[in-house]
Amino acid sequence: MKNRNGIYAALFLLVGTMLAVNAAAQNGTSATANASPAVASAADARALRIEGEQRFRANCGRCHNAPHKFPPRMMATIVRHMRVRATITDDDMKLILRYMTE
Amino acid sequence: MNKTSPSTRLWTARCPMFSWMLAVPGFLAILLGTACAPAQAQTDEAKPIPILTGGAALLSNVKDGQPQVLTVAAPVLLVPLGDRFLIETRSKMQDIFERSDAAGWYGATSTQGLDYLQADYIANRYVTVTVGRFLTPFGMFNERMLPFWIRCLQNTPLIYPIATGSSDGAMLRGGISSGKANINYALYFSTLSTNAVLKSDRTAGGRIGMFLPGKRIEVGASFQQLLQQDRSRTVGMHFAWQPKAIPMNLRSEYARSGMKGSGIWIESDYRLSQIPHARKMEVVSRAQKYRVGKLASADAVNLGLPAADTFEMDFGFNYYLRDGMKATTSYGRQFSTAKDSNIWTAGMSYRFVVPLGPKDMR
Numbered sequence: 001m002k003n004r005n006g007i008y009a010a011l012f013l014l015v016g017t018m019l020a021v022n023a024a025a026q027n028g029t030s031a032t033a034n035a036s037p038a039v040a041s042a043a044d045a046r047a048l049r050i051e052g053e054q055r056f057r058a059n060c061g062r063c064h065n066a067p068h069k070f071p072p073r074m075m076a077t078i079v080r081h082m083r084v085r086a087t088i089t090d091d092d093m094k095l096i097l098r099y100m101t102e
Numbered sequence: 103m104n105k106t107s108p109s110t111r112l113w114t115a116r117c118p119m120f121s122w123m124l125a126v127p128g129f130l131a132i133l134l135g136t137a138c139a140p141a142q143a144q145t146d147e148a149k150p151i152p153i154l155t156g157g158a159a160l161l162s163n164v165k166d167g168q169p170q171v172l173t174v175a176a177p178v179l180l181v182p183l184g185d186r187f188l189i190e191t192r193s194k195m196q197d198i199f200e201r202s203d204a205a206g207w208y209g210a211t212s213t214q215g216l217d218y219l220q221a222d223y224i225a226n227r228y229v230t231v232t233v234g235r236f237l238t239p240f241g242m243f244n245e246r247m248l249p250f251w252i253r254c255l256q257n258t259p260l261i262y263p264i265a266t267g268s269s270d271g272a273m274l275r276g277g278i279s280s281g282k283a284n285i286n287y288a289l290y291f292s293t294l295s296t297n298a299v300l301k302s303d304r305t306a307g308g309r310i311g312m313f314l315p316g317k318r319i320e321v322g323a324s325f326q327q328l329l330q331q332d333r334s335r336t337v338g339m340h341f342a343w344q345p346k347a348i349p350m351n352l353r354s355e356y357a358r359s360g361m362k363g364s365g366i367w368i369e370s371d372y373r374l375s376q377i378p379h380a381r382k383m384e385v386v387s388r389a390q391k392y393r394v395g396k397l398a399s400a401d402a403v404n405l406g407l408p409a410a411d412t413f414e415m416d417f418g419f420n421y422y423l424r425d426g427m428k429a430t431t432s433y434g435r436q437f438s439t440a441k442d443s444n445i446w447t448a449g450m451s452y453r454f455v456v457p458l459g460p461k462d463m464r
Contacts, residue, residue: 058313058318062320062344062351063246063252064251064252065422067455070455071457072148073149076148077151077152077180080180080182080188080224081180084190084222084224086245087276087277087287087288087311089279089284090227090277092284
């Protein structure tokens with residue numbers, strides 16, 4: 001049992017270290033990564049909408065048909081739930097949420 | 103099966119605190135990663151509110167001449183807290199009406215269960231930490247396809263009881279996008295619980311998947327190690343493809359367990375959205391095969407597995423009445439070394455979504 005605990009603890013340490021290094025590396029580029037959906041101008045809105053629809057079909061459409069659009073605050077909860085349930089990436093989640101609340 | 107390196111064995115034998123010495127820095131590293139990582143960009147988006155959702159179904163099936171009627175309700179409660187937390191739970195209430203003998207009255211059996219009650223913490227873009235009772239991340243059917251309003255055929259695959267169900271413990275999961283491919287993962291540890299509601303096995307495992315958005319292909323592999331009883335190991339693979347040219351989904355799963363046997367299923371559903379007057383219709387087919395493991399027949403049946411080697415073909419037809427509501431019917435033929443049989447199903451399923459809280463919040 002102790003042997004197993006040692007292996008699990010080592011895995012835990014490895015995962016933690018990877019996450020810390022990964023997160024630190026992301027800090028430098030996070031502004032760029034997060035800015036793309038947020039800084040949408042009027043000219044970008046259409047492109048983002050199309051991209052959001054494509055991400056929706058690619059991610060959500062794999063399991064179920066497209067539901068009706070719900071009010072934004074409900075949709076924010078549903079998308080957060082599906083982010084966890086279907087392991088949707090952060091970028092996809094933002095674009096899908098944007099598309100589903102427009 | 104239980105091999106460990108000599109050095110690890112030596113260290114853990116000499117120093118009982120070795121596990122903690124590794125685990126504590128690991129935990130701190132995760133916290134550091136969380137603190138350093140960019141926060142969720144939800145400040146400019148609508149604030150989420152609690153909602154009650156879920157599904158309900160009325161189903162009828164006839165297997166080998168034995169009719170059965172099921173009513174199922176599976177409410178899901180979602181409570182978001184701040185920008186990073188989500189509390190979610192799903193329970194299931196099911197009534198089965200069937201005759202104990204061919205000419206007798208119908209009797210009802212009621213069952214209730216808690217599928218999950220979990221707290222999710224979205225640590226950063228790539229990691230979500232989940233604690234509590236959660237659906238075991240093995241393959242794709244258990245987590246994504248199980249709700250009645252989602253699944254295309256009402257019968258679960260033959261291999262579904264292998265390595266699925268619910269687990270009590272902690273899980274790390276998330277997704278990483280690299281442009282042409284999305285990588286998703288889940289790693290978990292579950293503790294033993296003999297409580298009737300929170301029943302779970304002591305297991306550790308995980309799943310990793312890759313999704314190619316351009317080709318709409320998903321492939322993944324799952325692993326589970328039982329840390330009690332026979333300490334058996336289970337592996338699985340899954341595949342999904344959604345061609346762009348036609349409204350079709352193709353899915354497949356394979357699982358192999360030392361004790362519970364092995365099997366594969368492949369399913370296709372085709373939405374007739376390109377045909378006028380048939381846009382709300384969907385045709386489904388599934389082929390599946392199961393090969394028994396080392397379990398005794400009675401134990402296999404208790405788990406929901408076939409008692410003998412089985413091959414099954416199913417054909418279904420669904421009609422979407424409106425969003426979240428569909429009528430479903432199917433026919434299947436099961437070929438088993440024990441006995442061949444026909445399986446008929448028909449029913450209705452419905453998905454509901456209700457906002458909670460004061461009206462001005464919604």
